[in-house]
Amino acid sequence: MMPTVAVVLFAAPALATGMHSGTEGGHEIMTIGQPGMAAKAARTIRISMIENEDGSMAFDPVSVTIKRGETVRLAFTNEGEYDHEFVMDTHEQVMEHKAGMERLPEMEHADLNAIRIGPQGKGEIIWAFASVGKFEFACLIPGHYELGMKGDLTVTAN
Numbered sequence: 001m002m003p004t005v006a007v008v009l010f011a012a013p014a015l016a017t018g019m020h021s022g023t024e025g026g027h028e029i030m031t032i033g034q035p036g037m038a039a040k041a042a043r044t045i046r047i048s049m050i051e052n053e054d055g056s057m058a059f060d061p062v063s064v065t066i067k068r069g070e071t072v073r074l075a076f077t078n079e080g081e082y083d084h085e086f087v088m089d090t091h092e093q094v095m096e097h098k099a100g101m102e103r104l105p106e107m108e109h110a111d112l113n114a115i116r117i118g119p120q121g122k123g124e125i126i127w128a129f130a131s132v133g134k135f136e137f138a139c140l141i142p143g144h145y146e147l148g149m150k151g152d153l154t155v156t157a158n
């Protein structure tokens with residue numbers, strides 16, 4: 001029998017934070033996919049976190065398209081002077097996570113579909129996208145979403 005390593009890796013932090021309400025029995029499969037293996041990442045998508053002079057904030061690019069089954073290296077650069085984060089999920093889950101961040105702004109999240117990056121910092125997520133659909137990415141540090149830090153992630157059929 002092949003061990004399902006990815007599921008085990010994912011389940012541990014979800015249990016630790018207890019942030020997602022969609023879990024039953026501590027076992028959660030995310031619609032958007034799961035952490036991928038670096039060796040399988042066929043391409044890199046570079047995403048910058050930007051603070052504009054007018055006070056607005058943004059991701060660049062603001063939309064990303066990926067094919068179902070693709071493993072992608074998402075490489076982030078925070079070009080600003082504040083911390084930023086990237087979380088990707090269904091719109092519903094992003095909104096739930098956003099509400100959680102507003103209740104507990106200092107909350108550290110260990111979710112594998114999210115990363116927090118300090119000023120001028122870099123980071124990456126390697127992700128295997130499992131399902132066709134419309135997803136969202138966002139920075140959920142309070143206020144940043146409203147200032148523009150969100151984007152569309154579309155997973156297409158092959």
Ligand SMILES: [Cu+2]
Pocket residue numbers: 057083084085139140141144149
């Ligand atoms: Cu931000």
